[in-house]
Amino acid sequence: MAKPNELLATSLAELRGVTQNGTRSVVKSEELSRVHRERLQANGFLEDIMKGWLAVNSRPSANNRIDTAWSTVYWEFIARYLDDRFPDDWRLSPEASVALWSDNHSIPAQAIVRSSKANNQLVKLPSNTSLYLLRTRETEPAETRNQLRLMPIEESICNLSPEAWKTSATDVIAAIGSIRGTSTLLQHLLDGGRSHVGGRIAGALRHLGRARDADTIIKALESAGYNPHEDNPFDPTAELTKLDARRTQAPSATRIKNLWAKMGKDALDHIGFQQVRINDRDGYIAEINERYVADALNSLSIEGYEVSEELIRRVQDGKWEPDENARDHETKNALAAKGYRLAFEEVREDIRKILDGAPTGELLEARHQDWFRAMFSPSVTAGIIKAHQLAGYRSHNVYLRGSSHVPLPPHAIADAMDALFESISEESDARVKAILAPFLFTYIHPFPDGNGRTARFMMNALLAESGAPWTVIPVTRRDEYMNALEEASQYENIVPITKFVSELVNAPPPSTEATAARIDN
Numbered sequence: 117m118a119k120p121n122e123l124l125a126t127s128l129a130e131l132r133g134v135t136q137n138g139t140r141s142v143v144k145s146e147e148l149s150r151v152h153r154e155r156l157q158a159n160g161f162l163e164d165i166m167k168g169w170l171a172v173n174s175r176p177s178a179n180n181r182i183d184t185a186w187s188t189v190y191w192e193f194i195a196r197y198l199d200d201r202f203p204d205d206w207r208l209s210p211e212a213s214v215a216l217w218s219d220n221h222s223i224p225a226q227a228i229v230r231s232s233k234a235n236n237q238l239v240k241l242p243s244n245t246s247l248y249l250l251r252t253r254e255t256e257p258a259e260t261r262n263q264l265r266l267m268p269i270e271e272s273i274c275n276l277s278p279e280a281w282k283t284s285a286t287d288v289i290a291a292i293g294s295i296r297g298t299s300t301l302l303q304h305l306l307d308g309g310r311s312h313v314g315g316r317i318a319g320a321l322r323h324l325g326r327a328r329d330a331d332t333i334i335k336a337l338e339s340a341g342y343n344p345h346e347d348n349p350f351d352p353t354a355e356l357t358k359l360d361a362r363r364t365q366a367p368s369a370t371r372i373k374n375l376w377a378k379m380g381k382d383a384l385d386h387i388g389f390q391q392v393r394i395n396d397r398d399g400y401i402a403e404i405n406e407r408y409v410a411d412a413l414n415s416l417s418i419e420g421y422e423v424s425e426e427l428i429r430r431v432q433d434g435k436w437e438p439d440e441n442a443r444d445h446e447t448k449n450a451l452a453a454k455g456y457r458l459a460f461e462e463v464r465e466d467i468r469k470i471l472d473g474a475p476t477g478e479l480l481e482a483r484h485q486d487w488f489r490a491m492f493s494p495s496v497t498a499g500i501i502k503a504h505q506l507a508g509y510r511s512h513n514v515y516l517r518g519s520s521h522v523p524l525p526p527h528a529i530a531d532a533m534d535a536l537f538e539s540i541s542e543e544s545d546a547r548v549k550a551i552l553a554p555f556l557f558t559y560i561h562p563f564p565d566g567n568g569r570t571a572r573f574m575m576n577a578l579l580a581e582s583g584a585p586w587t588v589i590p591v592t593r594r595d596e597y598m599n600a601l602e603e604a605s606q607y608e609n610i611v612p613i614t615k616f617v618s619e620l621v622n623a624p625p626p627s628t629e630a631t632a633a634r635i636d637n
Contacts, residue, residue, distance in 0.1 A: 124155060146168070187521075191264065202229075206265055211272075211277070214269070219290070274313050290368070290371045294370070305337065306337070314334070318330040318346045320350060325360075325361055326359055356377055369534060371532070383547075386615055391547055392584075394583050401467070407625065416452055418568060431456075455490065458494070459570075462486055463573045476541075476578060488563050489506045509533070510562065510564040518598070521605035529562045539552070554578075584621045
């Protein structure tokens with residue numbers, strides 16, 4: 117008689133086949149026999165999404181994947197569920213389509229789906245999300261992107277609700293900025309006789325700096341016998357980025373530029389510390405050294421590493437000896453501590469350059485990948501990760517547990533990072549840089565690992581430019597920190613993270629500072 121572990125292994129092999137060797141994370145209940153399905157559910161390898169649909173849990177020890185990581189399977193489920201229910205006869209709404217055309221894969225509270233086979237039904241999904249299945253008169257054309265059927269980009273812009281231009285301005289601007297000229301937009305406007313929409317789009321283009329394109333749309337509509345009324349559909353009080361009038365821009369780059377423009381004013385209005393000049397540069401570096409132990413302990417703990425103050429000090433004092441202490445060599449916590457120390461030393465030397473007047477945008481662009489490589493070089497030496505993983509930006513999608521925000525896809529990272537460093541270079545207030553740059557770095561999430569640590573290093577490098585002290589984010593306030601980042605990611609509200617960082621900048625030095633040994637420069 118087969119043992120329980122043997123039976124489970126058989127069911128796992130069956131699951132691997134159904135998921136095409138693990139490349140899929142969503143399965144229909146009917147794809148597995150009842151015996152296999154119930155065994156896998158009992159052992160945490162499958163979880164219910166809704167009746168007839170299951171999510172594969174690759175980490176069965178982490179319960180409730182659907183509750184904590186719905187974003188990891190959401191879009192795959194949407195594509196498979198809708199393909200199964202409405203084969204070749206569905207597409208997402210204008211608002212959802214514009215978001216995805218603009219590289220925004222964050223999870224909406226409700227996605228509207230259009231299909232001639234729909235029945236105006238609300239489908240409730242996990243994590244308080246839902247689908248609304250809207251019935252249309254006929255099958256509508258769609259463009260497929262990553263298995264999702266979208267409304268063509270020009271058509272989706274022409275069909276946006278007036279409210280969406282205000283509530284989803286970042287998505288809309290990123291999508292418009294990727295369209296060259298006006299000919300494709302005019303085809304939709306003229307074919308449908310939509311002069312009122314044309315006036316709205318013309319007003320948007322003029323507001324964004326593309327006056328020539330705005331004039332072209334108005335003149336074309338007038339030539340066709342229409343009388344368009346030009347109107348700026350955006351919130352007139354919002355700070356929005358200007359588009360390049362001569363060339364198209366990658367949606368991800370426009371997104372980052374617009375978020376910086378929009379959030380910069382709010383950050384400046386709520387920053388709670390002054391910008392000062394550092395005259396005693398050696399003294400400032402000495403203070404950074406004194407805060408290292410507390411910083412490493414908290415920053416690594418925020419990322420889930422189990423590090424002790426004793427381990428941090430051993431690494432700090434050069435007493436981390438993997439050849440003599442096998443436990444250190446084998447432990448990911450010790451490798452993380454060593455990598456953090458190496459990266460800290462790189463950052464500290466770059467702060468010296470910043471205090472000497474080095475332009476921060478250029479310096480961070482040149483050096484942020486060096487920090488990343490230093491952080492993970494011990495893991496390469498130990499054979500834990502492959503050397504090619506230090507090559508640069510990630511080549512795969514990532515998902516953040518507990519967050520509805522989905523970082524940019526791999527193809528969008530380079531353009532977004534270019535826009536980030538341009539924004540840093542163009543910003544005159546170092547305090548604004550210290551708030552926005554680390555947030556947008558985590559928003560992009562360019563590296564396969566270490567993004568949070570790198571962002572906090574970036575924050576402190578830019579705080580140095582503003583004259584503020586090296587600031588430690590306590591692990592005891594991790595939830596508050598993550599909630600503030602989520603608020604900025606999902607709702608473009610930078611105020612909570614601005615107030616949070618400001619409070620910490622003004623807080624007394626970390627408690628472990630009193631016992632930290634002075635580190636040699």
